[in-house]
Amino acid sequence: MSKVTVGLLGAGLLSVCASVAAGATNPSGAANPSGDARTILGELLSIDTTYEKGTAAAVDALRTRFLAAGFPAANLVVVANSANPTQSNLIVTLKGHGKGKALLYLCHLDVVAAKPEDWSVPPFALTEKDGWIYGRGSLDMKGEDANVAAALLRLKREAYVPARDIIVAFTADEEAGGGEGVGWLVRTHRDLIDAGLVLNPDSGTGAFRGGRRAFYGVQTSEKSYVTFAAEATNKGGHSSEPRPDNAIYALTAGLDRLAVYKFPIRLTDTVLAFYARQAQFESGTRQADMRAVGTGDTAAAERLATDPTDNAQVRTTCVATMLEAGHAENALPQRARATIQCRMLPGDTQEQTKAALERVLADPALKLTITRAATPSPESPPSAAIMAVYDRVVHSMWPGLTVMPSMDAGASDSKYTRAAGMPSYGAASNFFDLEDMRAHGQDERIKATLFAEGGEFTYRLMKAFSTAGAP
Numbered sequence: 007m008s009k010v011t012v013g014l015l016g017a018g019l020l021s022v023c024a025s026v027a028a029g030a031t032n033p034s035g036a037a038n039p040s041g042d043a044r045t046i047l048g049e050l051l052s053i054d055t056t057y058e059k060g061t062a063a064a065v066d067a068l069r070t071r072f073l074a075a076g077f078p079a080a081n082l083v084v085v086a087n088s089a090n091p092t093q094s095n096l097i098v099t100l101k102g103h104g105k106g107k108a109l110l111y112l113c114h115l116d117v118v119a120a121k122p123e124d125w126s127v128p129p130f131a132l133t134e135k136d137g138w139i140y141g142r143g144s145l146d147m148k149g150e151d152a153n154v155a156a157a158l159l160r161l162k163r164e165a166y167v168p169a170r171d172i173i174v175a176f177t178a179d180e181e182a183g184g185g186e187g188v189g190w191l192v193r194t195h196r197d198l199i200d201a202g203l204v205l206n207p208d209s210g211t212g213a214f215r216g217g218r219r220a221f222y223g224v225q226t227s228e229k230s231y232v233t234f235a236a237e238a239t240n241k242g243g244h245s246s247e248p249r250p251d252n253a254i255y256a257l258t259a260g261l262d263r264l265a266v267y268k269f270p271i272r273l274t275d276t277v278l279a280f281y282a283r284q285a286q287f288e289s290g291t292r293q294a295d296m297r298a299v300g301t302g303d304t305a306a307a308e309r310l311a312t313d314p315t316d317n318a319q320v321r322t323t324c325v326a327t328m329l330e331a332g333h334a335e336n337a338l339p340q341r342a343r344a345t346i347q348c349r350m351l352p353g354d355t356q357e358q359t360k361a362a363l364e365r366v367l368a369d370p371a372l373k374l375t376i377t378r379a380a381t382p383s384p385e386s387p388p389s390a391a392i393m394a395v396y397d398r399v400v401h402s403m404w405p406g407l408t409v410m411p412s413m414d415a416g417a418s419d420s421k422y423t424r425a426a427g428m429p430s431y432g433a434a435s436n437f438f439d440l441e442d443m444r445a446h447g448q449d450e451r452i453k454a455t456l457f458a459e460g461g462e463f464t465y466r467l468m469k470a471f472s473t474a475g476a477p
């Protein structure tokens with residue numbers, strides 16, 4: 007899933023794949039028996055798209071729907087890595103007037119596993135109960151997929167011709183790493199998805215708490231991660247004759263230095279704007295500190311950073327996550343190895359981070375290697391022009407709701423498009439419950455009453471970013 011970091015009042019931030027779907031009536035009166043979001047969602051939920059099963063069946067079902075709606079076959083391209091053809095991707099294009107580079111939507115179809123015995127309803131079906139729609143992927147992100155598909159079908163029915171092409175990539179393999187989904191598409195089929203602007207409904211945040219809409223977060227950036235191994239080696243010996251040189255002690259001494267190290271605070275444009283707007287939901291010292299951070303006050307950021315969630319917003323972090331050492335209880339260790347994972351702010355590189363780690367570990371005998379390389383993900387600027395479109399569309403639906411840019415501490419498929427130079431923004435359409443978020447969990451569900459509004463929002467946003475003069 008993509009991780010959407012959401013400002014939470016006081017409690018910090020929450021990682022979520024945001025989407026809500028349900029199928030009441032469509033307030034615009036644009037419901038269509040074959041193309042309404044509820045019908046599409048029901049179909050998608052009934053297809054098991056875990057990594058083991060793949061996405062080919064869901065791709066086939068969507069393609070059939072777009073064909074029936076009059077999309078030419080040439081604009082419905084199915085591609086899959088030949089090494090793993092069940093991980094199928096569907097690229098749908100609604101042709102525009104060719105003014106500017108395309109608008110691209112990222113919509114992953116795959117879901118994480120769900121064990122029927124753990125659920126109170128069948129996970130691979132749509133069940134509506136007490137105002138909620140249940141099903142694996144309802145929140146992450148088949149509810150969004152259904153809204154995007156329905157919006158595109160509605161534009162087609164209305165004979166709308168966008169200024170720029172609208173491309174929707176329904177993709178495989180987001181939950182399992184992206185190697186056969188967006189990451190693979192960017193690498194091998196850039197021509198199919200090349201875009202001037204990317205919207206990813208898997209990220210970004212429409213949130214409510216206590217039944218009230220809280221805010222709308224536009225994901226503009228995310229941290230990227232790089233994993234290191236730090237290793238100490240030693241000739242070892244018999245445990246009956248210990249020596250001062252010891253691989254375990256050498257490693258743990260370095261880790262002790264890491265434990266107290268703090269990377270410097272750096273406030274990105276997104277984080278500045280985020281705190282400036284989140285402050286209104288706080289009170290007292292915390293509110294004052296947030297306002298100060300919004301103006302670039304790093305001392306205030308340091309005070310906020312006592313909260314781990316805020317800490318993750320204002321600096322790169324590295325933490326030891328795994329440890330292995332020794333080979334026998336009666337032998338001096340020949341080897342001690344720690345896994346260290348770093349989450350880098352946009353703009354930081356793994357080389358810089360490695361150099362910083364080496365300084366902190368401060369022992370040339372500790373060998374530091376990269377075991378999982380980063381996909382660097384630059385910030386997509388929260389520019390006035392982009393944010394104005396969000397403000398306008400959000401307020402056309404929900405007047406007065408606070409709109410703010412946000413950075414995820416986790417990662418989404420947008421890292422691939424951002425790394426490829428395509429500015430990418432969150433575009434969640436449905437509001438999830440800040441106090442009961444079930445993405446990837448048991449009885450995943452979305453609020454039925456909000457679904458029609460989410461669909462209408464998706465339609466308006468798609469139109470706003472594809473019309474003449476859109477940024």
Ligand SMILES: [Zn+2]
Nearest residue numbers: 007008023146
């Ligand atoms: Zn997701």
